[in-house]
Amino acid sequence: MSDEFLNVQLLISGKWQDAADGRTLPVHDPATGETIGKIAHASKTDLALAAEGAAKGFEAWRTLTAWDRFVIMRRAANLLRERAESIARIMSREQGKPLAQALAEIDGAAGVIEYFGEEGRRLNDVLVPPRVANVEQRVLHRPVGVVAAFTPWNFPINQIARKLGAALGAGCAVIVKAPEDTPASPAELLRVFLDAGIPAGAVSLVYGDPAEISEYLIAHPVVRKISFTGSTPVGKHLASLAGAQMKPVTMELGGHAPVIVCADADLDAAAERLAAAKFRNAGQVCIAPTRFLLEQSIAPTFVDKFKARMSALKIGRGVDDGVTMGPLVNSRRVKALQELVEDARANGATVWHPDTALPNGGCFFPPTLIQNPDLSMRVMQEEPFGPLAIVSEFTSLTDAVKEANRLPYGLAAYVYTRNERTQRLLGEQVEAGMVAVNHHGIGVPEVPFGGIKDSGYGTEGGPEALRAHTYIKLVSSEQAKADF
Numbered sequence: 323m324s325d326e327f328l329n330v331q332l333l334i335s336g337k338w339q340d341a342a343d344g345r346t347l348p349v350h351d352p353a354t355g356e357t358i359g360k361i362a363h364a365s366k367t368d369l370a371l372a373a374e375g376a377a378k379g380f381e382a383w384r385t386l387t388a389w390d391r392f393v394i395m396r397r398a399a400n401l402l403r404e405r406a407e408s409i410a411r412i413m414s415r416e417q418g419k420p421l422a423q424a425l426a427e428i429d430g431a432a433g434v435i436e437y438f439g440e441e442g443r444r445l446n447d448v449l450v451p452p453r454v455a456n457v458e459q460r461v462l463h464r465p466v467g468v469v470a471a472f473t474p475w476n477f478p479i480n481q482i483a484r485k486l487g488a489a490l491g492a493g494c495a496v497i498v499k500a501p502e503d504t505p506a507s508p509a510e511l512l513r514v515f516l517d518a519g520i521p522a523g524a525v526s527l528v529y530g531d532p533a534e535i536s537e538y539l540i541a542h543p544v545v546r547k548i549s550f551t552g553s554t555p556v557g558k559h560l561a562s563l564a565g566a567q568m569k570p571v572t573m574e575l576g577g578h579a580p581v582i583v584c585a586d587a588d589l590d591a592a593a594e595r596l597a598a599a600k601f602r603n604a605g606q607v608c609i610a611p612t613r614f615l616l617e618q619s620i621a622p623t624f625v626d627k628f629k630a631r632m633s634a635l636k637i638g639r640g641v642d643d644g645v646t647m648g649p650l651v652n653s654r655r656v657k658a659l660q661e662l663v664e665d666a667r668a669n670g671a672t673v674w675h676p677d678t679a680l681p682n683g684g685c686f687f688p689p690t691l692i693q694n695p696d697l698s699m700r701v702m703q704e705e706p707f708g709p710l711a712i713v714s715e716f717t718s719l720t721d722a723v724k725e726a727n728r729l730p731y732g733l734a735a736y737v738y739t740r741n742e743r744t745q746r747l748l749g750e751q752v753e754a755g756m757v758a759v760n761h762h763g764i765g766v767p768e769v770p771f772g773g774i775k776d777s778g779y780g781t782e783g784g785p786e787a788l789r790a791h792t793y794i795k796l797v798s799s800e801q802a803k804a805d806f
């Protein structure tokens with residue numbers, strides 16, 4: 323059933339609908355290049371209706387109690403779990419990732435929605451003791467309003483779940499501009515909210531021309547906050563549009579994650595976990611480890627172990643049994659990766675791929691290891707966002723930290739060492755929004771998820787993410803003196 327031709331509509335005021343002018347865009351399977359569906363392409367008429375519907379949806383949603391909002395969000399999370407198999411298949415077809423990874427993503431998204439629903443119940447107001455008798459100072463956290471959320475194709479559901487969860491948990495309504503490359507699984511996510519009983523307009527979904535939609539929605543008076551996940555250049559552009567309108571933003575942008583592997587690390591565990599993290603979703607992950615900094619004495623051993631993991635990857639269509647790495651999302655990404663690798667090779671790098679044939683056709687790109695890099699290579703400056711790891715060696719931790727902090731990015735960083743002092747030292751000194759030591763346990767709902775420097779600002783996890791969708795209001799009132 324989920325292998326049908328996909329027909330994705332806009333969600334406006336609680337109703338699924340085609341674009342007012344009937345325009346559509348095709349959806350492709352990146353593993354075959356085949357057209358597998360179509361999506362409605364919103365025009366300004368549709369966007370105006372979406373904004374109007376969201377304003378009404380916000381009134382209906384914010385006036386529910388936090389408990390009632392939680393009940394709907396928990397129901398939505400459970401529906402998502404119930405429908406996981408069929409939604410995972412849709413995601414795998416349109417995005418290319420292996421089914422097991424799609425299922426894990428959906429399960430994670432359900433956990434995020436549930437968490438933010440619960441956290442919304444703890445958005446407590448505060449009474450601040452006054453300096454003057456009979457004055458009561460109440461500090462209130464109130465939902466900021468309608469949020470415009472722009473999300474990318476690498477985690478079609480989880481990227482939306484983080485934005486929807488935090489916004490809805492705080493009592494905001496959301497207009498989602500989901501990725502045109504992977505539109506059908508996001509539509510299924512929005513459907514679970516409708517089926518869970520969310521008021522019409524509290525969640526809306528549009529697709530079309532990303533630049534046209536962001537320009538329109540960011541300037542629209544109904545929209546009070548912008549949340550974006552994607553590349554740093556687009557993030558900076560959207561932040562400047564939002565700045566001109568004095569609207570707050572959450573920006574989750576690119577990364578170029580360093581990994582420091584010390585000589586005392588458990589190298590088997592490091593190679594296994596790092597390979598899993600590197601090649602998950604064919605490396606199209608903002609927190610994927612990319613610059614591998616290996617202590618010189620263990621570098622050859624680690625590289626051998628890592629290559630063995632690369633050789634064990636089974637590359638193919640995400641929906642096929644046993645596949646562990648699918649294609650890239652589109653041919654634009656294949657070309658971008660090819661250019662980075664060619665530039666590295668031309669500048670003297672050693673480029674290694676496992677000896678496995680890639681499937682014919684589609685947007686496949688081999689797992690790639692770049693050795694002997696130097697700083698003149700583009701790949702040492704630009705986020706590859708693909709199944710590509712770069713290996714260099716270090717002899718002092720000071721040099722490793724310097725290299726880790728060299729780039730303007732600061733999203734995730736990884737450290738492998740058994741030494742507790744080194745763990746603490748690197749945890750402090752590496753400039754990143756998230757540092758994981760000896761494992762990859764970042765991304766769970768209750769902890770911060772976000773970057774610094776060019777990787778953005780704000781967080782998409784933990785109570786801070788919810789609070790970023792509220793404004794603070796002081797109500798200070800003088801009470802009449804008791805006359806009894």
Ligand code: NAD
Pocket residue numbers: 472473474475476501502532533534536537551552553554556560574575576577607608654705706707
């Ligand atoms: P891109 O910058 O063209 O697009 C990234 C995302 O932003 C897409 O979903 C796209 O629809 C959206 N977008 C682009 N222009 C927009 C605009 N003016 N207004 C609103 N949305 C807009 O990049 P791409 O080629 O699709 O992806 C490659 C790069 O994107 C990667 O190098 C990576 O840095 C970044 N990316 C990051 C994440 C992440 O999780 N942080 C996810 C996907 C892509």
